Each structure stands twice: as structure tokens, then as C-alpha cells.
Amino acid sequence: MGNLKNFFRDDQSFDRLYPEHFRCISKKHWTPLLVAQQAAEFLAWPDAKILDIGSGVGKFCMIGAKMYPGTVFFGVEQRQELVSCAEDARKTLGLQNVEFIAVNLVQLDFSGFDHFYFYNPFFENIDFANRIDDSVETSVALYAYYTLYLRTKLDNMPVGTRVASYQGPGNEVSENYLLSQSLLGGLLNMYIKTR
Numbered sequence: 582m583g584n585l586k587n588f589f590r591d592d593q594s595f596d597r598l599y600p601e602h603f604r605c606i607s608k609k610h611w612t613p614l615l616v617a618q619q620a621a622e623f624l625a626w627p628d629a630k631i632l633d634i635g636s637g638v639g640k641f642c643m644i645g646a647k648m649y650p651g652t653v654f655f656g657v658e659q660r661q662e663l664v665s666c667a668e669d670a671r672k673t674l675g676l677q678n679v680e681f682i683a684v685n686l687v688q689l690d691f692s693g694f695d696h697f698y699f700y701n702p703f704f705e706n707i708d709f710a711n712r713i714d715d716s717v718e719t720s721v722a723l724y725a726y727y728t729l730y731l732r733t734k735l736d737n738m739p740v741g742t743r744v745a746s747y748q749g750p751g752n753e754v755s756e757n758y759l760l761s762q763s764l765l766g767g768l769l770n771m772y773i774k775t776r
């Protein structure tokens with residue numbers, strides 16, 4: 582495998598951790614290295630627990646975990662195949678501060694986490710042309726349901742909770758969150774709960 586640092590050089594290098602069928606959809610579905618680094622910088626604190634909502638093959642979590650060994654990165658993902666792939670990559674990298682959870686987000690207790698990241702996870706419910714696979718149910722009704730579910734969960738988190746959202750529509754975050762930074766022409770938005 583050579584020097585493990587080489588995986589973190591650029592996106593092409595990192596995506597070598599994954600099998601070809603997941604590598605070739607990276608540009609569309611997985612967080613770019615630079616975005617993961619910027620989001621992790623905003624979210625990571627010593628001893629904090631960060632959750633990637635819809636963690637896919639774990640790219641955000643593993644890039645963050647490598648940068649911040651004192652922070653624990655969790656990923657919740659509904660597709661078991663992606664979780665297995667993420668876990669294989671985690672083992673290759675030897676990262677101890679990452680954990681992947683194979684459930685639908687509605688089955689997860691959010692109270693164990695401090696700060697949150699997501700890359701437009703529910704878009705597959707309204708973007709019929711670009712799904713990862715057909716293994717999960719998708720629908721316009723589910724898009725609305727998941728979005729409201731996440732918004733409500735985030736709204737119940739304590740003041741000071743941080744959220745980084747990549748390519749999201751913004752409606753997962755209520756007016757109780759203040760937009761703190763907006764990067765990459767508005768694609769990466771960082772919020773802090775203020776009330």
C-alpha cells in the first residue's frame with residue numbers, strides 16, 4: 582500500500598481506496614478532499630463527536646479523522662454495501678477515531694453527537710437520473726419527510742451546535758442557526774446554533 586499519506590494528496594489518490602464502481606461515481610456522490618478539509622476545520626474540536634448524515638463510502642469522516650485525531654467522526658449510512666466499503670478503507674488507513682453505523686438516520690439517536698456534516702443526502706429522492714443504486718426506497722414524499730426530520734432533530738440540539746452543509750438546499754437548518762461562513766461560491770455553508 583506504500584505511504585498512507587499518499588491517499589490524502591488529492592481526490593484521485595484518495596479514491597484509490599475504493600472499488601472501481603464506487604471510484605467512478607466519486608465526483609457526483611462523495612465529498613471532495615478540499616471540502617472535507619474545510620468542513621472538518623469548522624466542526625472539529627478536541628473530544629467532539631461529529632456525525633456525517635448519509636456518510637456513503639466514508640470520505641468526509643476519514644479525511645476529518647486523519648486531520649483531527651482527538652475528534653471522533655461517525656457516519657450514518659442506510660446502504661450496507663457503502664458502510665462495508667467505508668470500513669475496509671478505514672482499516673487500510675488504520676484510523677481509530679472513525680465509526681460507521683449502518684442504519685437509516687431516522688433510527689439514530691442524535692443526542693450522542695455534537696456537530697453535524699451532510700452532503701445533500703436526500704437529493705436522490707428527487708433526482709431520479711443519478712441514484713447510487715436501486716437498493717433503497719426513494720420518493721418525493723420521502724424527500725420532504727427526511728428533510729423535515731433532520732431539520733427538527735437539528736433544531737433540538739443545544740446552542741453552539743455546528744452544522745456544515747455541502748450542496749444542500751439550506752432548508753435542513755432552521756432560523757435558529759446563524760450562517761457563520763459560506764465558501765466555494767455558496768456550495769459549502771457553515772452554521773452555528775445561536776438560540
Ligand SMILES: C[S@@+](CC[C@H](N)C(=O)[O-])C[C@H]1O[C@@H](n2cnc3c(N)ncnc32)[C@H](O)[C@@H]1O
Pocket residue numbers: 609610611612633634635636637638639640641657658659660663684685686687699700701702703713727
Ligand atoms: C451524496 S452522498 C454523500 C456521502 C458522504 N457524506 C460524502 O460526502 O462523501 C449521500 C449519502 O446519503 C445516504 N442517505 C440518504 N438518505 C439517507 C437516510 N435516510 N439514512 C441514511 N443515509 C442516507 C445515501 O445512501 C448516500 O450514500
